[in-house]
Amino acid sequence: CPLMLRLGVARCLARSALAPARRxxxxxxxxxxxxxxxxxxxxxxxxxxxxxxxxxxxxxxxxxxxxxxxxxxxxxxxxxxxxxxxxxxxxxxxxxxxxxxxxxxxxxxxxxxxxxxxxxVLQAGSRGRRKETAPKMRAKTLGEVLVERLVEEPEAVETVWADIVAQGCGVSVPMIERLFKAHAYHGRAETNKGMSAGLQMLLQGVELKLISQTTRSAAMVHLLTGWKNANEDYVVNVIIEHVTDEDREDATVMAAIGAVFCAGTRSPY
Structure with a gap:
């Protein structure tokens, strides 16, 4: 029957229109x-x-x-x-x-x-399509998300580190650098406070196997030469003492050690 056929097609079209499309x-x-x-x-x-x-x-x-x-x-x-x-x-x-x-x-x-x-504030045109299609998104690691907080809240570094430890997040080189910068800012009022806290964080991360040797070596380079307003005596007497044989296998670590002594008056020997 033509009428029944038309009604059947109409119902199919209606169901298709109402069914949510997976975007x-x-x-x-x-x-x-x-x-x-x-x-x-x-x-x-x-x-x-x-x-x-x-x-x-x-x-x-x-x-x-x-x-x-x-x-x-x-x-x-x-x-x-x-x-x-x-x-x-x-x-x-x-x-x-x-x-x-x-x-x-x-x-x-x-x-x-x-x-x-x-x-x-929601605007009238906000319900339409955006002018440009967003590129395919990569899910950030949980660790990356956590350290983003430090961009505007460096004083929250201890809380963020506690969350990283609690969640067992692996620490990448960009993450350790962001954590160090937060420690440097948070401890800027007291000589060596930020660097000491950063070193202890590094050692804990290594012990918990959250920090790989590659990240550790990059972290040591940062502690040796990348810390703003670092105290030379603290670097020589404390930081270098924590450089391991595995760290010394990295050429950038050895170059950083050389830079420390070249910048000061002490000899590495």
Whole structure:
């Protein structure tokens, strides 16, 4: 019957229109409103609040955390939790840990971009597509997310390091440099305080196997020659004493040791 056929086609088209389409992650077609929903923030949130919430959510949603507690994740997945999709607001089954964190990371970067462009308040055109499609996003490591806090809050270095240790995050060279800079700033009022704290952090990270030999060698170079307003006596009497045979196998470490003595009046012999 032609009428029944037409009705069947119409129903199929209606179902297709209502079915939520799965969008590629980070395609750039999401709006500020859904970014606020994903970040669990109100539209009036400040950049400081946005960063603090991202730090908090990263510790809860990052794949590194989820993999570290796989048994619990498997148990909760059977309950089929729901998740409000970032782009459409449709309630769907929860994403896997990587996708979930990418949603949070994309929302964070969208809000920060809007704030930097003066779009902290939802604007009329914010629901449309962005002019440029965002490139494919790489999920930051949990450690990278944690140390980002130190850019504006160097005084939080001890808290951040405690979180890194608690989560068992591997420490990369950029991470150790950011931690050292925070220690240098935080301890600037007292001679050697920041450097001493940075050295103890390094030694603890090595002991806990969070810091590889490559990162350790780069850290020693920073302690020897890259510390702003370093005290020469402390470098010679304390830092160099902690240089190991493994450190000395790195040419940059040996060059840094030579630079210390060339800059001063002492001999390495």
């Amino acid at each position: 590629p992650l980070c395609s750039g077609d999401f709006g500020l409103k859904n970014a606020f929903v994903t970040m669990q923030l109100h539209p009036g949130a400040t950049t400081k609040q946005i960063k603090a919430k991202f730090y908090e959510l990263a510790k809860a949603t990052h794949p590194d955390v989820q993999q570290g507690n796989s048994a619990k994740a498997a148990e909760t997945s059977s309950a089929a939790p729901v998740f409000e999709r970032f782009d459409t607001g449709v309630i769907q089954a929860a994403l896997d840990p990587v996708e979930r964190f990418l949603e949070v990371q994309a929302a964070y970067e969208r809000l920060m971009e809007a704030a930097e462009n003066g779009g902290g």
